[in-house]
Structure formats: structure tokens, C-alpha cells
Amino acid sequence: MASLAQKLTEIVGAAFAAEGLSAELGLVRVSDRPDLCQFQCNGAMAAAKAAKKNPREIAQTLVQALQDHPALARIEIAGPGFINLDVTDAFLAAHIKSNADSDTLGVEPVGAGRTIVLDYGGPNIAKPMHVGHLRSSIIGDSLRRICAFAGYRAIGDVHMGDWGTPMGQILSELEARGRLGQPVTMDELEEIYPAASRACKEDENRAEQARAATVKLQDGDPVYRAAWQQFIDVSIAGMKENFDALGVHFDLWKGESDVHERIAPMVETLKTAGLAVESEGAVVVPVAREDDKKEMPPLILYKRDGAVMYGTTDLATVADRVEAFSPAAILYVVDQRQSLHFEQVFRAARVTAIAPEEQVELTHAGFGTMNGQDGKPFKTRAGGVMKLQDLIAMAVEKAQARLEEADLAADMDQAERDDVAHKVAVAALKFADLHNNRVADYVFDIDRMTRFEGKTGPYLLYQAVRINSLLNKAKGAGLDVPENPTFAIKAEDRALALALAEFPDHFRLALENYTPHVLCDYAYKLAQDFSSFYGACHILSEEDEQLRASRLSLCALTYRQLVLILGLLGIQVPARM
């Protein structure tokens, strides 16, 4: 099991090896000139460079050796030394069949037996979630699904900001209002938090009280702990509404507070080992190296006033995760602007052997800013930060309007229509976010992303639903999709079959580079290739029974693959619309 290109790589690689060349040079990939050939291998040119020989001569030898290979319909030299290949339809059909028979559609479980922890979402207690949390949530959740599909034990941790100065500020504000000990609602918190923060900024007295409250909380004062726990519960309930609406899942609801107990012993150990030192009144882990080209400030564990920083909790959290899960990797899906911070934390984790390099990969999968159409960070019309729930509501409203315009979902009852609108909205939001290169900033345009035409989430849902409808119609007409399909490849089927065979290649790229956008592009290509196929042949009225069965099987496989890929992006497909 593998992609078609991988199978061809084995064949061509063996031919390279037989000529005494490196098998790696036999890398075959889908041709970027589909008008010339289906697949290409550029290894002869690289081999020629190394051996200082004529590339066409080397290519000629290989082509001769592979001339009669049963998998190949055609193999020839082109240009300066490209090797162009086409597979036989029989080989293609057999390959498609092996994918259809595979639970994973040909993807190999490279992560089996290994664990990966993903850190995304990152909401803050007492603050409503806003658009800044959208990208982290969407990208992180998709990566979690991708890792899980690759066989990893993929653990998503929401890693809430539930500790430190802001908590003390809220507690002291509650105390000042005589509300300490009384339950608060999320709406109240949304007002209390900024008020508390403002008060501490303006009034040194209040700031001092907040610091004292922070210390009391962290020392375990029962009244403070109880009040804190109450507004944490309220906040989490609010977060869950947002995450549920988006279909973003977490396995762990941990926060910064969960590592509080680890911090003091950790710092003591590091000090004893001489890895943490005092500097300018603070306790830091120096992480600069001699060969650094840039300034690399140390990671601060204790501030001058003795309080911990987010670097401290992040380092302790690495230790916690390593201890609890022995992960092969920890992935942080956090704003690109924090790249220096993570470099400091990662270096500290290496230098202290909390996470040795040969044991655990530490990766910051950063992402760019979500901008408005003016290219500046996305804001509401009034210029404020848009709440996530408002944004979702806006998308749902837009989706409803689009469905109505298109006269889709018209014969459904209200509940199903609402469900479809919601799925369309989430598909629009997620696809628009994920289809961009992660690290680049992207322009948020609600009108564009909710359209049913073009490269959008709704278009992909439409295509998938259309295939499902066709399959249902076939069933209704007594034309069953064979359980054990045999594929017949004719001219009209070939492009779709070849496209289906690419899935493992795109999946591997998405996994290795943590780039869901690769899957977005591929899903779109697949949908388009299906549409061309669908336009080129009328399936249900095909009189050749074998061909009709094959085409129905091709439809079924495309549907399954499309639903699977969208699922990896966190997008659900409605049964109809």
C-alpha cells in the first residue's frame, strides 16, 4: 500500500540500483506536465551531475531496462534527461482497487505506537474567545486529526491561561466589590476582567492588592481557590460552546495552573545543577549559544518580584507532558509572533534535558495574523475585537442566506436546514483558514469564503453531497455499488483514478510539514476532477454493466476519500443539501 508514485519510485529506484546508482535517485512523482506524461523521474540528471556523464545516456540505460515493465504503458526520455512514464490502465485499476480495499485509503500508519501532544486553542479564563483563537483552534484540531489518522496517539491539549497575575486581578476586583465567594456569570466576567485590569494599571494600590491576591491564590487559600474554581468553571462552559460550535476537540483541558506544583522543585533542581542562575534579580536559564547570530535573551523562570512567567509554566508543561506521555513530539499551534519565546523554551528544554533532542521533537507550528480586507488585523466595524461566537453567528447567517439564494435545502424541515447551514458555515470558515499557508497572514473575507462556487468549503460540500445523491439514486434504481469492486479504466475515468491515487503523497506532505493546506488543495483538485468526470459520462444510464459498476465504484471511492479528507480538516459533510 502506498501511492502510485511511491510504487513507481520502487520500480525505478530498483532500476537505478541495478545500474550501480543510488536508488534514491529513482524518485518518481506526479508529472507537472500532464500533457506529456502521468509521472516523471528527474534522477538521471542528478546522477549525471554526480558522475559527470551525459544525463540522456544514463536515462537511456534506465529506459531500456524498464521498457517492458508490466506496470508501464510508456517510458521515454524527454528534454535534457527527464524520464517520462505512463502506467497501464490495468496497473492503475489494480492500484485503485487496493486503495479501495484499504481502511486508510493507502496511507501507511507511520505514527503507530508513538504519541504526539498538540497544544492549541489557548483560551484565557474570564475573557471571551475572540478571532485570535480561531486560527489556533482550527489549525491545531486539523493537525490533531491528521496525526491521529497517521496512527499516532494524538493528544490535543487546550492549555488555558488560567494562572498568574490576571487571576489575582479578578479576585481582588471581586473582593473590592464585595462579591468574593458569590458565583459570577460569564457576562459579568467579561465586564469584571477589563475593569480589574484597568484599575491595576491606574492605581498602584490596587495593583499591589492584585499581586497579594495572586500569591494567596497560588499558596492555596481556600476562599480564593473556591472563587477561582467557580469562574474557571463558568469560563470553560463558555469556551466549550465555542469549540463545540466549531467542532474543535480536545483530549485534555489542562491549563497553566496544572503545573504550578512542579515549578518550585523544577527551579530548585535547575539551580542546583547550575542550569538556572540569578541575573539582574531574576532567575533565568541562559539559552544563548556562541554561534548565535541573533540576540537570544535567557528564559526567565522567576521575575525580580518572585512571580513566574509564561516561559516558566511552558517549561514545566514540557516536563509534565514528557513525564505523562513520553511523546515523540510536542507541537505548539500558536501565533507566529511567539516564535522567539518558543525558541527560548525549546532551548531551555534541551539544555536542561527536560526534553532531550533525540527523544522528543519540539515544534512551533506558528501561524500568521488574520487580517481584514484592508490588510490590517481583523476588527469589527466599530474597530473592536470580534468575539468568536459573533463571528460564528455571522458565518451561519451568511450560510443561511446563501442556501436560500441557491434554493438549496428547501424541502428540509427547520432542524435539518439549520444543521446544513451550520455545517456550511463551519466548512467555509475552516477551509478559508486552512487553505492558506500556515505562516502567512491571511485575509478574512466572509462573502468570499461562504460562496458555493470556487475554491471554498461550501463548494466541496456541494460536490460531496452531489456524489452521495448520485449513489443514493443508483441504490434507488437497484444499481448497487459493488462490495468488491473491479475498476475498468477508460479515457473518461483516467484522470479521476490518477487523482485518487495521489492521496497518500499529499497526506504525507501535510503530516511531515504540519500543513493542512496541502490537503485543501488536493481535496479541491479531487472535487474538480470528479466534476469533469461527472460531466463527461452519464453514469446511471451507462449500458455496459461492467463499466457502470466500475464508475459507481469510482464515485463511491471518491466520495469516501473526499469525506475523509474533509474530516481531516475538521469539516463535516451533510447527507444532503
Next chain:
RNA sequence: GUCCCCGUAGCUCAGCAGGAUAGAGCACCGGAUUCCUAAUCCGGGGGCCGUGGGUUCGAAUCCCGCCGGGGACACCA
């Protein structure tokens, strides 16, 4: 000041493990429906790949400089 990211069609973006004629979507122009969801499909126009050098048989891709945009740079997260 140092460092990081970005700069590709009018707009939004792929391509950056060096390869053939740089691709999509939107918008624009022209076609296609007695039939499975036409919100679709087929075709067309549109590009000094920011810029100047270098490496290479070959550069959007690698290296150096410059310009433009964004960001970060010990006690906030």
C-alpha cells in the same frame, strides 16, 4: 539597531526537497444542459515570480545585497 516572516496574474492564494511552457480560485470574455444537484463543466485573455548580483547545464525555488510590508527583541501572555 539586531533578528524572523512575507513580497508570484487586477484581487485572494498555491508552487520554494533547483528541472520542461510558473499554477488555481475570483473577476473578465466565449461555449456547453431532452439526462445523475448548472452553485457545474469546457475553452480564452491576463505574469520583467519586488529588485540587483552570484552559484548551476538549468533559479519563483539556493546564496549575498537592496527596496517595500508585517512582527519580535529579559521580568505581559
